Amino acid sequence: MFQLSFLHTSLLIFAAATVLPLLIWLIAKRKPPRVVFSSLRFIRLSAQEEKKRSKLQEILLLIIRMLIILLFTLAVARPQVFSSRLKQSGKHPPTALAIVVDNSFGMDYLHEAKTALDRSKEALEKINALTNSTDKVIILTLDESWNTLHGQSYAGKIPGDIINSIAITHLPLSMEAAMDKAHTKLVESGIPNRELYLITDKREAQYPADFPLPVHLIPLAAPQSWQNLSIKDVTPLPQLVDKTRQQSLQFTLANHGDAQRADVLIRAVLGETKVAEKFVSIPARQEIKETILIELRQDGWQTGYVEVVDERLMHDNRSYFAFPHRLNPSLAVITQDASLPFYLQGALDVYRGGGKLKLIAPDALVMADLEEYQNFVIYKPGPIGPRLKEFIESLRHQKRGAVVFLDENMGKDLASWWSSMFDCQIGGFMRDAKELSYFNPHHYVSSLLGGTELSQKRVSHYWSCQASGSVALAKAGKDDLVLAKDNMILFALDPAAMQNSFFIDPIFPVLAYRALEHSGLALAGGNRIELGELITAQELTLPDGSVLQLANRSYRASKPGIYHSRIANGEATAIAVDYHYQESENNPQDYQKLKYIKSLKADWQKQLFRSRLGYDIWKTLFLVALALFLLEIGIIKLASLKAGKSPKELT
The missing domain is CATH 3.40.50.410 (von Willebrand factor, type A domain)
Structure with a gap:
């Protein structure tokens, strides 16, 4: 295989200049002057011999000049030669x-x-x-x-x-x-x-x-063969009653290999301390869900990881978790009433355990309450005032929220405010009973009720709502009963309505419990994002312990682990960052x-070093052109010496 290519092919057009010496020779060819002699016999013989020598010399010089132009043009175009027949050597072109x-x-x-x-x-x-x-x-x-x-x-x-x-x-x-x-x-x-x-x-x-x-x-x-285990999606299982420091963590274990793995060691680490171990077996090419029980030592953010011991590929052996846990959370109810309805009081008592519960009038709110209480409930606040508005905005700025219950005698101004807050339309108050029709299976608050049998489950004494920019968590026909907007949860039901069978059903305490968790300091199911997602914070502590002052700018999570973010005047939030798991599977390209x-x-x-362009020969072409140029000068010089003329006269 032989291949010739040029780096600058556009310069090959100048190869047409090769014919210039020929054109010049044809145009500038001169006739010899006519001279009269008495006898021409000897002159004719001499002229014929001279003419043959001169014509041969001119043709040779013409060819040399044309070759010089051609070789120079080719050299400038940078020709490359490749041939499989060329003898290979240890050397290669640049x-x-x-x-x-x-x-x-x-x-x-x-x-x-x-x-x-x-x-x-x-x-x-x-x-x-x-x-x-x-x-x-x-x-x-x-x-x-x-x-x-x-x-x-x-x-x-x-x-x-x-x-x-x-x-x-x-x-x-x-x-x-x-x-x-x-x-x-x-x-x-x-x-x-x-x-x-x-x-x-x-x-x-x-x-x-x-x-x-x-x-x-x-x-x-x-x-x-490919043998690899990975672990992902560590999530704390909810504690709905009898909340203790015994916490179950659910995770997904995957076997990406072709062989069954028996007695695989699973470890749970809380903070920097190993707190639990267990052995599991998993079939080939399968995923299984498992749980591991850990003991929480104190209230606050619980961070750590669950790992599978597998030395083949270490990077997908851990899945991180970060979730808040308070055994006895403190609650504040923002209300003008001196006491709470029976059903609401019962739901709050289940959630707080032995924690503090205080009723605070809207006019008595102070910013210090944001630090003292983990959860806030709003019921019958009266006319919406600037202090309550400022307090709610401060909650939302800290990525927190509140659980709002509507009452039957709510004023138009308050209804308009909640409509704006939750991006919904609040219509009239409905006293007639209606069957429940839907629970959102994709939101944390209502996910446990997604598969609940709803026949014979009825609700009454609620405000007719239509969600627009918020998420509907529970519905009765076309009416939205429970809505979520960020960490704010709206119950469009009046808990004072004793005849409402919805409050007797176990559905209500489950919804209320999960709503209180969700509206707290962070997602109760855990804060988790993937590598590459953005974290916005005033201050951010990376997994290696280094601290970044972001001034509410965004940072792209580039390593797995636990990040701690803090917003202005807010409590620190822990965020678990996990790997992308597409590399865990061996899918060949x-x-x-x-x-x-x-x-x-x-x-x-x-x-x-066997380039597609081959060997660069432009230097060789330049050397050949130079040699021809020197040859031309030599021929002209030699001819001038023989004829007794200067080289200029011969050329």
């Missing part, structure tokens, strides 16, 4: 070499005492041994921060400390983005020979459909669909 290293957490899978990332670093060292000082080597990973610091062009070799600094990234770029960046840097190198290599475990990833360069895949030793990717063989070192 090459820009880009290497994209996959450092997503799947590359940390342990096989024969080495991870895939360890083998990637060994491959980089082997490439280093083959490069020379004329090469430019570019190394990129899937870690955007690492690329910003180290993703530059290195002359000859990659420094050893740069290779050793490559670590697993928890928030990887797509393979497409990394390859596009590599191609851009190859173009910027200015070297015509450009080669792109991938080092990856060949797991499924986002690749471009097409690519302007051939991409070569460097092979890594791979396990014959189908490279046959990607025609531009070529898998190298086991002796891949011998296949490096």
Whole structure:
């Protein structure tokens, strides 16, 4: 196979200048002057011999000049020659070499005492041994921060400390983005020979459909079978009655391998202390839900993780949790009444246990109450005043809320205020009984009631509401009975209506309990986000203990673990950040669909530096053109010496 290509093909148009010497010779050809002699016999013989020599010399000079122009034009166009018949040698032309290293957490899978990332670093060292000082080597990973610091062009070799600094990234770029960046840097190198290599475990990833360069895949030793366990979605199970410090945590355990795993050790860590262990068994290719019981030591935020002991791939072995727990929470009811209705009093007593319960008039509210009480209930506050408005806004600013109960004699101004607060329309008061028709299975407050049989369950004495920008949690026909707007919960029922059978049913205490949890300091089911999501706070403590002053700006969670955020004048909130689990499964990439990717063989070192453009020969062409130029001068000089004329007269 022979291939000739040019780096600057547009310059080949100047090859047409090759014919200029021929045109000049034809146009400028002069007739010799006519001279009269008495005898022409000897002159004719001499002229014929001279004419033959002169014509041969002119043709030779013409060819040389045309070749000089042609070779110079070709050299400027930067021709590249590739041939499979050319004898291979240890030398190679100057090459820009880009290497994209996959450092997503799947590359940390342990096989024969080495991870895939360890083998990637060994491959980089082997490439280093083959490069020379004329090469430019570019190394990129899937870690955007690492690329910003180290993703530059290195002359000859990659420094050893740069290779050793490559670590697993928890928030990887797509393979497409990394390859596009590599191609851009190859173009910027200015070297015509450009080669792109991938080092990856060949797991499924986002690749471009097409690519302007051939991409070569460097092979890594791979396990014959994939054995991995992962754990995710740790959630505290609700305690509806007899609240204690014994807390059950539910989690999902997944077996991504082809073999059953028996006696798998599960550990629960609270803070930095191991508090529980258990053994479980799990079939191949299955997910199971399990629980583990832990002992909570104190009120407040409970943070930690549940982990499965599996040494193959460590990064998906933990799932973090963060949830508030108060054995005896203190409650404040904002009301003008001196006592509470029976059903409301009972629901609040179940929730608070031995905690404090205080009735506070709206005019007596102070900001110190925000620190003293964990939960707030609003019932019959009277005309809405500026102090109550300011207090509610302060609650919402702290990412907290309140549980609101409407009363039958509510005024129009208060109804209008609640309509605006909950983004809903409050209509008339309904005294007739109506069957319950729906509980929202997707919201924390009503999720336990999502599958409840609702036949014969009726409700009366409620305000007809229609949710617009809020979430309906319970419905009776077209009327929304319970609504949620952020951490604010609205019960459109009057708990003073003793004839309302809804308050006798166990549904009401469950809804009230979960509503109080949800409206407290944070989500009672736990604060959890995924890597890459934003956290907005005044101050943020990262999992490594470092503190960032954000001034209510946003920070993108880049590592798994527990984050502690604090807003202005608010209590700290704990947030659990978990991994993306797509790397837990071993789904191989189908490279046959990607025609531009070529898998190298086991002796891949011998296949490096075989660029698609081949060997650069522009220097050779320049040298040949220079040699022809010197030859032309020599011919002219020699002819002038023989004829006794100056070179200028001959040319």
